[in-house]
Amino acid sequence: MTDTAPRPTLEAVAARAGVSRATASRVVNGGDGVREPLVARVRRAVEELGYVPNQAARSLVTKRHDAVAVVIAEPETRVFADPFFALQLRGISKELTAHDNQLVLLLTEGRDDHARVGRYLAGGHVDGALVFSLHLDDPLPGLIHHAGVPTVFGGRPGWSDGRGGAVYVDSDNRGGAREAVRHLAALGRTRIAHITGPLDQTSAADRLDGFRDVMGDIDPGLVVESDFTPAGGERAMRRLLERHPDVDAVFAANDLTAAGALRVLRERGRRVPEDVAVIGFDDMVAVAEQTDPPLTTVRQDIEEMGRLMARLLLRRLGNKGVEAGRTGTPSSVVLPTTLVRRASA
Amino acid sequence: MTDTAPRPTLEAVAARAGVSRATASRVVNGGDGVREPLVARVRRAVEELGYVPNQAARSLVTKRHDAVAVVIAEPETRVFADPFFALQLRGISKELTAHDNQLVLLLTEGRDDHARVGRYLAGGHVDGALVFSLHLDDPLPGLIHHAGVPTVFGGRPGWSDGRGGAVYVDSDNRGGAREAVRHLAALGRTRIAHITGPLDQTSAADRLDGFRDVMGDIDPGLVVESDFTPAGGERAMRRLLERHPDVDAVFAANDLTAAGALRVLRERGRRVPEDVAVIGFDDMVAVAEQTDPPLTTVRQDIEEMGRLMARLLLRRLGNKGVEAGRTGTPSSVVLPTTLVRRASA
DNA sequence: CGGCCCGGTGAGAGCGCTCTCGAATCGTGA
DNA sequence: TCACGATTCGAGAGCGCTCTCACCGGGCCG
Structure with a gap:
């Protein structure tokens, strides 16, 4: 239990099985090219001794670490x-x-x-x-x-x-974003905004690209840069409402951001989705299912x-x-x- | 880049520094009992060669793996x-x-x-x-x-x-639970319920114990067993409202459960905290700050x-x-x- | 019937490191 | 001045394993 009983070595296994260390090694590593009776004997010795290969010794020579x-x-x-x-x-x-x-x-x-x-x-x-x-x-x-x-x-x-x-x-950030925005458009929304993530991250940049793929050259004021956090989502949503009080849909770059946006919308008395539809990204269930209302979002199989x-x-x-x-x-x-x-x- | 240049060994370092492998080893491992000029020479050799000790070889003899x-x-x-x-x-x-x-x-x-x-x-x-x-x-x-x-x-x-x-x-699950329940009591609540976690986990059991420490022998119907999930919290809250429509406070065993309970309360038209006060446990900010209203909870420094x-x-x-x-x-x-x-x- | 080939096995050489031990060096007190 | 202890260093023995290579025996071809 406490004191470390010395671990059995390959040598010990070989001795007990009555074979050489080389043969024991072969068996332990698959047993190719060793005749059946010997394989069995070595296997039994391994079992009885509770032998476990010493990984350090092994990688010392194989140069692999697994x-x-x-x-x-x-x-x-x-x-x-x-x-x-x-x-x-x-x-x-x-x-x-x-x-x-x-x-x-x-x-x-x-x-x-x-x-x-x-x-x-x-x-x-x-x-x-x-x-x-x-x-x-x-x-x-x-x-x-x-x-x-x-x-x-x-x-x-x-x-x-x-x-x-x-x-x-x-994951297909760009394609997912396209699908989200198309869904908003299909809902009849025309003033669709995007709250981005930090654009020095490729995922955020790709989602923005997807948004642009569908929306084309829109009023740049409808795109607000944010940072993937709820607080950032709140700030962005506030700015958005100032600049574009008529916004009727928001595609947020992730669920946390969307949660922040939802809170501001509620606080401002906008109904979701009636007045403003909101879509997130990630499908972090712990968040997306807890928001009010539950969040429509783009799932990636993480x-x-x-x-x-x-x-x-x-x-x-x-x-x-x-x-x-x-x-x-x-x-x-x-x-x-x-x-x-x-x-x- | 692709091809593995053979890593320099201690031997190489020793040779370059003009000392024995033993001395090089001593320097690499702290340098006790080696005179300054040699230490410096070995250090420089290590630097120039980009030597990194081979952990496998080391643990083979030390029997430590760090x-x-x-x-x-x-x-x-x-x-x-x-x-x-x-x-x-x-x-x-x-x-x-x-x-x-x-x-x-x-x-x-x-x-x-x-x-x-x-x-x-x-x-x-x-x-x-x-x-x-x-x-x-x-x-x-x-x-x-x-x-x-x-x-x-x-x-x-x-x-x-x-x-x-x-x-x-x-963390002090029992003490934290006591503090939460005392807080509810201090708010003047008298019908305080507890939604537990899975009681085969010590954390959940301890929180229940803390609850009991303060509440004493109360109506067992005020304690509902649940499972730490939002869905479980919803179920538990529903059952609670059936059995005790007059409940005026809920201590949930964790934040997720509390979030579920909050949703049911809102759905049933109970105002929080006016009609029913709710406290969670964990302080998972992603959840606790997102609920409506934001959740009072017990924080542990995870x-x-x-x-x-x-x-x-x-x-x-x-x-x-x-x-x-x-x-x-x-x-x-x-x-x-x-x-x-x-x-x- | 002899030589050869080939699958199966064992002997032994390291892998790169730590650590013991003895040699060498240096100082110190009598 | 000389013996002796303390300090610093190097030689060398492994740690437990893999892998090459030589060896051995039996089957097969000529």
Whole structure:
């Protein structure tokens, strides 16, 4: 219990099974090329001794770790207010454990942490990395690329340099936004506004693009930049009502923003959806189902994104068991979104 | 970039600095007992070569991994709908990285996973574990104890067996509940009800105990068991109104439940807080600030809980740098809660 | 019937690091 | 001045594992 009984080694297993260490090793790693009776004997010895391979010794020679890092770079507390990463983590975790890989979590905040993470990844402690880095000016992708660690990004990284080599998994922010706005238009709304997210994040920028795809060149006053927070949503909605008292629909860049907007609308006596229809983005149920009225929103399958990220990475690492892609490096994936109709639009 | 340049070894550093591998090792690990000029030379060599110690080789001999597992055992999706674990993880992460420890995340769902986790921990891949296991009947604590891995629990584990040896960090659920109920009483409420959480979780049970501490032996119909979800809160509130139409205050076991209750109250035309005062628990801002009216609730410092868990574990692992506890195994810690007054009570 | 090939097995060389131990160096007190 | 203790450094033995390579035996072809 408390005192650490010395763990049995491969040597011990071999001795007990009456074979060499080499043969024992072969059996432990699949048993190819070992005749049945011996396989059985080794297996039994493993069982009886409760042998578990020493991972450190193993990776010392194989140079593999069967571990991948998940880097979540978010200076802002905001992120933790939504279950986004939690769900993504769950998807990642499922896929990784299904292929016997460990998940090393790296949370960063602040610039100094970037260096630390870069050093860690460059240190070769993990076979690859899954990185969430949503800001345009983030130095992390560069550091990681420099470190030469196989990486898959969560969300399209907004690199300025020309290389399109980055593999990422993203949801169809632009398409989802289009669908939302089209829905508002189909409802007969004509003064449709958009409260954006921080435009240095590709997801926010893409949603704005989708909005513009449908609306064309509209009064720029109908687009208000915000920051993905409820408070920001409130501010933006207030400004919107000042500039355009006749607004009859709002597409908010995420659910939190929409919740803030809803509150201001109620406070100003506007009925939702009768006077103003509102659509959010994300489908964070804890928020979208709690608003008054419940929020119509664009859902993205967050857990699936995580699973996919892990799968792409493992494939790239040449992990057996993962169905092989056609050839070489797998390419990025963009997942579809769906409109979830509740009461607000 | 793609091809893995062979990482420099200690041997290389030693050669470049003109010292032995042993001395280079000493410098890398603090440099005690090495004279200044040599220290400087080795440091420079490390710098120039970009040397990073091979962790696998190191732990092969030290039998330490400088890594701890974080086990989150939650079959239910519910958990991921709140930022509870995210915040806790952040606290844990901060403390661990401050002491150069890695965080290996183990997410489980379903019984079979338990065995996997047990095997992993027993496999000696990590130095210790931080475990969130909130259910009374959870086999995990037993498995872990059996594996002999130093562990700190998040939340008081509800063990039936007699051993009080488990170290845990919890918030003062009972005290917080008392404060909430006293607040309601101070408001002049007399028909105070409680919507509980799942009573197989110690946090829910403790909150109920706190409620009883203040209310004494009341009409059992004023206590309704629920499940920490908004939908459950709605159901419970409905039942409550049927049985006790005269209820004038509700203490909900968490914010999500309170949100559900609020919705039912509004739907039934009860004004909050005029007719019925409502208090939640947790202070999940994303929820508590969004409800109508904003929710009065009991806050627990979740991030601090995480940080503390990590600190206790590191101390127990004899990690230098962590201020030493007085003697031996540190004991559990219960963190205070605070009442956050918003509009609902 | 002999040589050859081939699948199955074991011996042994490291992987990169820490740590013990003895050698070398330096100072100090008598 | 010389012995002796303290300090600093290097040589070398592993930690537990994988993997190459040589070895051995039996089946098959010539």
